Every structure is written in C-alpha cells, then in structure tokens.
Amino acid sequence: MARGRFMGVGLGLRRPHLEAVVARPDHGVPFWETCPENVIGDGGRPHRDACAILDRDPVLTHGLAISLGGFDPWDGDYLRDLGRFLVRTGTPWHSEHLCFTRVDGSCLHELLPIPFTREAVRHTVARARDLQARLPVPLLLENITYYAELGRAEMDEATFIAEVLEGADVGWLLDVNNIYVNALNFGFDPKAWLARMPLERVAQLHIAGHKRFGALTVDTHGAEVIDPVIELMQWTLARLGRPVPVLLERDNHIPDLEDLLAERSRLQAAYDEVLAVPVGGGRG
Amino acid sequence: MAEPLALQRALAALVLDPDGATFEEDPAGFARSHGLPEADAQSFQQFSAGLAAYRELARLSLMDPIETMFPITRALLEREGSWEPCVEAFIQARCVASPHYRDIAPAFLGWLAETGWGQATWPFLLELAHAELLEVLVARFPEADRPPGLHKVPGLPDRIVLDSVAQVVSYRHAVHRVSEAAPVPEARPTHLLAYRDGDGQPQLMDLTPAAAALLVRAQTESLAEAAAALGLADPAATLALLEELRDRGAIAGFQAAS
Numbered sequence: 451m452a453r454g455r456f457m458g459v460g461l462g463l464r465r466p467h468l469e470a471v472v473a474r475p476d477h478g479v480p481f482w483e484t485c486p487e488n489v490i491g492d493g494g495r496p497h498r499d500a501c502a503i504l505d506r507d508p509v510l511t512h513g514l515a516i517s518l519g520g521f522d523p524w525d526g527d528y529l530r531d532l533g534r535f536l537v538r539t540g541t542p543w544h545s546e547h548l549c550f551t552r553v554d555g556s557c558l559h560e561l562l563p564i565p566f567t568r569e570a571v572r573h574t575v576a577r578a579r580d581l582q583a584r585l586p587v588p589l590l591l592e593n594i595t596y597y598a599e600l601g602r603a604e605m606d607e608a609t610f611i612a613e614v615l616e617g618a619d620v621g622w623l624l625d626v627n628n629i630y631v632n633a634l635n636f637g638f639d640p641k642a643w644l645a646r647m648p649l650e651r652v653a654q655l656h657i658a659g660h661k662r663f664g665a666l667t668v669d670t671h672g673a674e675v676i677d678p679v680i681e682l683m684q685w686t687l688a689r690l691g692r693p694v695p696v697l698l699e700r701d702n703h704i705p706d707l708e709d710l711l712a713e714r715s716r717l718q719a720a721y722d723e724v725l726a727v728p729v730g731g732g733r734g
Numbered sequence: 735m736a737e738p739l740a741l742q743r744a745l746a747a748l749v750l751d752p753d754g755a756t757f758e759e760d761p762a763g764f765a766r767s768h769g770l771p772e773a774d775a776q777s778f779q780q781f782s783a784g785l786a787a788y789r790e791l792a793r794l795s796l797m798d799p800i801e802t803m804f805p806i807t808r809a810l811l812e813r814e815g816s817w818e819p820c821v822e823a824f825i826q827a828r829c830v831a832s833p834h835y836r837d838i839a840p841a842f843l844g845w846l847a848e849t850g851w852g853q854a855t856w857p858f859l860l861e862l863a864h865a866e867l868l869e870v871l872v873a874r875f876p877e878a879d880r881p882p883g884l885h886k887v888p889g890l891p892d893r894i895v896l897d898s899v900a901q902v903v904s905y906r907h908a909v910h911r912v913s914e915a916a917p918v919p920e921a922r923p924t925h926l927l928a929y930r931d932g933d934g935q936p937q938l939m940d941l942t943p944a945a946a947a948l949l950v951r952a953q954t955e956s957l958a959e960a961a962a963a964l965g966l967a968d969p970a971a972t973l974a975l976l977e978e979l980r981d982r983g984a985i986a987g988f989q990a991a992s
Contacts, residue, residue: 487833493876493899495934515833521739528833553746556828559835560792562745570738598784601741602773635784666787 455508456481456542456654456695459717463509464700467707468499477707479714481508483697484539487515490531509539510654510697512623513546515557518581518591519564519574520550533586543653545590545623546581548574548614563596566603566610571617578618590653591615592623595631595660595669607632608646615651622648625656626683627669627699634667640682649690657683657717658699672702674713683717684724693725736770744768744778748785749792750825758786796830796838797821803839803870807863810917816852823851836874843867858907858919865909865926868901869936872928875899884987888976890958890969892988894949900929900984902941902949910938929984937982948972956991 460481463471465488471477482503489500503509513532516524536544549561564570582589593611605613615622624647633640657680659673675698683696698714705713736744747768748754757764761782765775778785800821801808811817827849830841843863845851852859878898888894896902903926907919910926925946927939941949944964951960957972966972979985 487835491834491876492836492874494874494930497874497876498934514835519738520742525833550742551833553742554828555831556746556750557830557833558746558749558792559795559830559838560749560788562742562788562792565735565738565741567735567738573738596784597787598781599777600745600785601770602735602777604735666783668787668791 456510457693459657459696459698459714459721460508460510461710461714462512462697462699462701463500463503464704465496465500466704467710468496468503470707472499472502475506477711479507479711481510481695483510483512483699485514486511486532486535486544487513490528490535504539509541510695511536511539511541511544512592512697513544515551515559516546516581517550517552517557518546518548518577519570520552520577521573522552522555524581524584529584533584536585536587541587543588543590543621544585545592545654547594548591548611549594561594563594563598563600564610565600566605566607567601568604571605571610571613574614575617578614578620582618582620588621588653589618590621590623591618592625592656593628594625595628597635597666597668607636608643612646612648615648620651621653622651623654623656624649624652624686625658626686627656627658627660627675627679630679630682631660631667631669634662641685644686644689649686652686652690652694654694655683655686655696656699657696670702671699675717680717680720684720687721687724693721696721735773740769741774744770744774745785745788749789750828752822752826754789757789758782761785793825796825799835799838800824800842804842804863804866806866806912806914806917807859809914810856810859810862811852813917814855816855820852823849839867839870858905858909858921861905861907862909862912862917862919864903865905868903868926868928869938872899872901872930873934873936875930880986881989884989886977886980886987888957888973888980888988890961890973891956891990893954893956893991894952894976895986895989896949896953897929897984897986900927902927902946904946910940927979927984929979929982931983937984939984945975959991 458480461479463482463484547561551558629640657675658671659675660667661670661673698717748757762775762779765778808817811820824842824845827845829845830838846860846863884895905924908922908924909919912919925941927941929937931937947964948960961969961972
C-alpha cells in the first residue's frame with residue numbers, strides 16, 4: 451500500500467537544497483513534501499533537480515494558493531496541471547490550507563482566516579467537496595495559524611475545523627505548531643483543544659518553528675522547533691495510536707542541508723520514542 | 735453579521751488599499767466604511783492587532799520578491815524617495831493574479847509597462863527593470879522540445895532556430911551596465927542575447943546592431959537573404975559566430991529555410 455511508504459519525519463523540499471539532495475540519494479529522509487505551485491510551470495536547472503528528486507524519492511504534495519475558502523472560481527488550467535502533477539509524483543494524498551488566499555482575482559499570497567460562521571462552514575464544505583471531485587487523490591485540509599477572528603464568530607476555531615472536515619468528509623493535515631501558536635495567541639490549552647477534535651481524520655502532521663513579535667507569536671517557519679512543540683507532537687501521536695507521517699517545514703532562514711538533516715534526526719528520535727510505547731500507553 | 739465574501743473583501747482592502755494604513759486609528763470605522771454591520775465592526779475593533787498583522791505579513795510577502803529581483807531599480811528609486819510610493823501603487827493596483835509566487839516579480843514588470851509609472855521622470859525605468867528580471871526569467875523559463883531535423887553547422891541557405899529560452903533584446907539604454915551604486919544607465923542603443931548555457935546558468939552577451947538584426951531576421955528567412963538585406967560583407971565570419979552561439983547553447987541548431 452502506497453501509504454506505508456510514508457512513515458517517520460520528512461522534510462519540505464526547498465530550492466536551496468535541491469542540488470545537494472540530488473547528489474546524495476543516501477540522505478536518509480523518508481519522504482519529501484513539495485508545493486505544486488513552486489514546481490508546476492517552472493523550468494531551468496533547479497526545476498530539473500526538483501523533478502529528479504520527485505521522480506526518485508517518495509513525495510507528498512502541499513498546496514499554498516488554491517484559496518479553498520475563497521469565492522473566486524477555480525483556475526481550470528492550474529487544476530488540470532495540478533492533477534497531472536499529483537499523478538506524476540505518486541502522492542497518496544494532496545493537502546491544502548483551510549483558509550482563503552484570493553479575493554476578486556487578486557492573489558494575496560498569505561493564508562487568511564475564514565470567518566467562523568455557519569455560512570462560511572457551508573461554503574467551505576461545498577468548495578472542499580467540489581475540489582475533492584476534481585483531484586485524482588484524496589484531499590486533506592490543514593488547520594492554519596490565525597491572528598484574528600474575521601468578523602463576529604458564531605463558533606470557535608475547533609468547532610469550525612471539525613464541522614468542515616466532517617461536512618466535506620476529508621482527511622486532516624494536523625499542524626501541531628499552528629495549534630501551539632494559536633494557543634499562545636488566544637490563550638487556550640492545546641491538548642484540551644485537540645482532545646475535542648476528530649483525530650480519526652488525521653493522516654499527516656506538520657511541525658515547524660515560530661517566533662514572538664511583541665504580543666503576537668507568528669508561525670514563521672524560520673527557526674528550530676522548540677521542545678514544547680515536539681512534546682505536543684509526541685502527545686498527539688500517542689493519542690492517535692498510529693504512525694502517521696510528520697513533516698518538518700522550514701521556509702525562512704533556511705539552514706544548510708546538514709543542519710536540517712540533524713534537526714530531522716532529532717524529531718525522528720522523538721517520533722520513534724513515542725511510537726515504541728504500546729498503544730494506550732502514550733502520554734497525557 | 736456580514737456574508738463571508740464581504741468579510742474577505744474587507745480584509746483584502748485592509749491589506750492592499752491605502753485606507754488600510756489608517757486601520758489601527760479606527761478599526762470599527764474601517765469595517766463600517768466597508769459595509770460591515772456593527773457586530774463585525776466590533777470584532778474588527780477587538781482583533782485589531784491581529785488584523786493589522788495581516789496587513790504587514792501579506793505586504794511583506796508581496797514585496798519580498800520585488801525587492802529581491804529588482805535591487806538596482808530599488809536603489810535608483812530609493813535615492814529619490816520614490817521606492818515606497820512605487821511599491822504602494824503596485825500593491826494598490828491588485829495585479830497579482832497568479833498562484834505562483836515566482837510570478838509576482840513579472841507582475842510588477844507588467845504593471846510598470848502597462849501604467850508607465852515613473853517613466854516621465856526616468857525614461858529608462860522600464861528597460862532597467864526588464865533587464866534586471868531578464869536573467870531570472872531566462873534561468874527559469876520552461877524547457878521545450880527541440881524541433882526535429884536541426885543540424886549543427888550553419889550554411890547560407892539555412893535559417894536559425896534559437897534555443898527555446900534564448901531572447902534577443904534591444905534597449906535604448908545600457909541598462910546591463912548599471913549597479914546599485916550607479917543605477918542611471920547611459921543613453922546608448924544596446925542589444926543583448928540572453929540565453930542559458932550548458933550548465934543551466936543564464937548568460938548575457940552584448941551584440942552589435944548587425945548581429946542582433948541577423949539573429950532576428952534569420953529566424954524567418956535564410957542566412958543568405960538576411961545577410962544581404964543587412965549588408966553583411968563577410969558570410970564566413972557570420973557563420974563562425976553562429977556556430978559559436980550554438981556551442982554556447984543560445985542557438986538550438988539550423989535548418990533549411992523554406
């Protein structure tokens with residue numbers, strides 16, 4: 451089964467590392483995650499390197515700008531190219547963010563929060579079902595970091611996410627760091643938050659670093675993962691009781707490949723440690 | 735409360751529009767001015783710091799590729815205090831439509847071309863920005879299959895088939911000779927061949943006016959006809975230059991002109 455190839459801690463495939471990753475197939479990374487928007491329609495040497503890796507190594511795909519919760523019509527050409535790309539990579543699923551990125555034809559290239567309202571749930575569920583029908587692989591949705599509620603909320607974030615996942619009948623890419631950051635910014639207990647959620651829908655985890663700017667903590671993907679986030683990853687894996695793949699994201703202040711591989715190894719050790727405990731014997 | 739689309743439009747306006755800059759002075763007033771009902775206006779007031787962060791984050795996201803890809807254009811306009819107004823006008827124009835992050839810089843160039851922004855003051859501005867992006871575009875342009883039946887050694891009955899990423903570009907200013915320290919180009923007709931070498935690296939080659947004209951004309955007519963039309967007296971030297979350009983990767987090959 452294809453999903454069996456995706457275990458342990460993988461890395462986001464980033465442009466500064468392409469040449470080095472091509473040159474060393476013994477990198478030890480069990481899988482990569484790539485953003486289709488950064489590969490589709492590109493060319494030149496880095497693109498050749500990226501394709502060589504995607505054709506050689508196990509790959510998951512993770513979209514950035516499809517604007518799942520938005521109102522702009524889908525870009526038909528992009529969806530066609532995306533479908534071909536997903537088939538080419540052999541990814542077992544494709545993930546998108548539970549957010550909007552486009553308004554009236556403008557792409558803002560930022561993950562913007564969907565209002566936590568019943569109407570927004572209905573709209574987002576319809577969009578997710580429609581997108582799923584157009585993709586050749588199962589769709590996962592990822593919870594985002596958000597810095598403000600957009601308009602008066604009719605429900606909390608957890609309820610909003612759960613209702614969309616259930617209504618659209620899609621899997622969940624659970625971003626542990628996003629939950630941790632949201633918990634800091636909005637003052638809640640991330641474990642209690644997670645305990646309310648439909649964890650049976652989780653197919654993959656994300657983990658990353660963040661940074662505090664004044665009163666606000668921002669999901670920068672620009673620093674090493676801190677211990678409390680690693681501990682929350684372990685708690686989540688124990689609660690799941692099954693080995694879903696974890697992906698380390700790094701998009702800013704990208705270190706040398708060797709440093710990133712070392713961080714991945716530390717996270718892999720944490721992953722292995724918790725999964726060595728029999729199901730039901732996890733923490734928390 | 736408002737429909738989700740109205741809320742999304744208000745957040746987009748906060749990020750992209752000029753009145754977003756004064757959002758923090760009166761967040762609820764901003765919401766009302768965008769047609770949102772009182773309950774949502776109070777929410778904008780309550781979450782004003784987080785909403786303001788979106789303005790900063792999204793604008794950084796849009797500006798970063800422009801500042802990275804156009805360092806000399808930026809240096810020129812910063813000297814005149816005009817870089818921020820330029821970027822502000824671009825963001826307000828809402829012309830970033832592509833989902834590909836790499837397309838933001840070309841969208842900026844397209845906006846400069848379409849609006850003529852700043853070009854009454856700096857007539858070379860569009861050429862300067864184009865030249866800055868040229869190598870990036872050549873480096874990333876998608877590969878295309880070469881047409882079949884090309885040969886390596888040119889003959890006078892042949893026409894030229896450029897490599898799919900190669901471009902012959904003509905400017906009225908020497909915009910490839912500027913730097914961040916000296917960003918104003920000399921007013922001098924300039925002809926460049928931009929191509930990707932065997933290692934995939936972008937290269938720029940200065941061309942004489944005659945060589946540039948030949949590379950353009952001889953894509954649609956024979957080298958003999960193009961050379962005659964341009965008054966080139968030494969066909970052997972021309973053929974030697976073309977063979978060198980094929981070796982460098984700028985020319986895909988040659989085929990008999992029909």
